[in-house]
Amino acid sequence: MEKEENKEKPYICTIKDQEEIRYAQDALYVLNGKWRMPIIVALYNGLYRYREIARNIPGITFAMLSKELQVMELNNLVLRIEDPDFPKTVEYRLTDYCTSLYPIVESLINWGRQHRKVISS
Amino acid sequence: MEKEENKEKPYICTIKDQEEIRYAQDALYVLNGKWRMPIIVALYNGLYRYREIARNIPGITFAMLSKELQVMELNNLVLRIEDPDFPKTVEYRLTDYCTSLYPIVESLINWGRQHRKVISS
DNA sequence: CCGGATCCAACGAGATACTG
DNA sequence: CAGTATCTCGTTGGATCCGG
Numbered sequence: 001m002e003k004e005e006n007k008e009k010p011y012i013c014t015i016k017d018q019e020e021i022r023y024a025q026d027a028l029y030v031l032n033g034k035w036r037m038p039i040i041v042a043l044y045n046g047l048y049r050y051r052e053i054a055r056n057i058p059g060i061t062f063a064m065l066s067k068e069l070q071v072m073e074l075n076n077l078v079l080r081i082e083d084p085d086f087p088k089t090v091e092y093r094l095t096d097y098c099t100s101l102y103p104i105v106e107s108l109i110n111w112g113r114q115h116r117k118v119i120s121s
Numbered sequence: 122m123e124k125e126e127n128k129e130k131p132y133i134c135t136i137k138d139q140e141e142i143r144y145a146q147d148a149l150y151v152l153n154g155k156w157r158m159p160i161i162v163a164l165y166n167g168l169y170r171y172r173e174i175a176r177n178i179p180g181i182t183f184a185m186l187s188k189e190l191q192v193m194e195l196n197n198l199v200l201r202i203e204d205p206d207f208p209k210t211v212e213y214r215l216t217d218y219c220t221s222l223y224p225i226v227e228s229l230i231n232w233g234r235q236h237r238k239v240i241s242s
Numbered sequence: 243c244c245g246g247a248t249c250c251a252a253c254g255a256g257a258t259a260c261t262g
Numbered sequence: 263c264a265g266t267a268t269c270t271c272g273t274t275g276g277a278t279c280c281g282g
Contacts, residue, residue, distance in 0.1 A: 016166070017166040020230050021159050021163060021177060021178055022179060023230045023233025024226060024233055026237065027229045034274080035275090037145050041141050045142075046138075058143060062245075070246090082244090103228045107228045108225055111222060111225055112144025113144045116147065154254075170263090170264090182257080183264085184266080185254095185256070186265095203264095207263090209262085209264060209265090210264085211264060
């Protein structure tokens with residue numbers, strides 16, 4: 001980090017810019033990685049079971065999903081609900097906290113849909 | 122990739138889920154990495170010059186910004202406008218294509234702002 | 243069927259020094 | 263001022279094996 005260099009020149013910038021950039025960075029910190037948002041989409045659409053989720057996210061492996069879900073549980077993004085019956089079933093749910101992220105995910109989906117239309121026309 | 126395993130079971134899932142997940146993945150492919158979105162925010166807010174941008178994105182180095190801008194230019198996200206005068210000045214602008222991404226960035230900022238409020242209260 | 247643990251490759255990211 | 267070229271390093275991502 002060579003923040004010294006950045007700070008040395010106070011520079012005529014509107015504080016607003018810096019703040020918006022920081023907000024974006026904060027959100028990115030929570031949502032970083034390749035799989036976090038797709039997993040949220042899956043859960044949001046009612047895919048709750050482990051293999052169910054894995055099967056519907058193109059390219060993900062079980063190991064990656066497992067690791068991501070662990071981290072997301074620690075970060076309070078998902079809840080893990082285990083049923084002790086046999087065969088063992090586990091469900092994952094979005095926390096309310098995570099649900100508040102959905103506008104971001106939604107705009108992502110909308111852009112993707114629009115973009116698909118554009119490039120295929 | 123053990124997609125074979127994923128494909129083997131057609132499985133009762135609504136196609137809609139898969140499509141939304143794919144759309145999100147498409148968008149993420151364009152916006153991946155730690156710096157792409159912050160750079161877009163900076164440009165969107167009227168920071169056009171190289172050092173101006175670097176100074177206003179916390180944590181970024183000149184080298185990272187340089188590399189990102191190159192890739193973003195190739196991907197048609199930014200335009201590089203060089204003025205041959207001395208001292209040399211270069212401006213970067215968002216392309217229209219990139220501007221269409223701004224709803225995503227905006228929702229990111231809004232969540233970040235909201236989140237800041239929540240954790241500081 | 244539900245995963246976790248481990249090991250390793252690939253890539254992203256940063257430090258540093260240098261150029262026009 | 264506006265970059266580029268390497269080099270290193272940590273993290274992400276993935277394959278494989280293991281357990282309840």
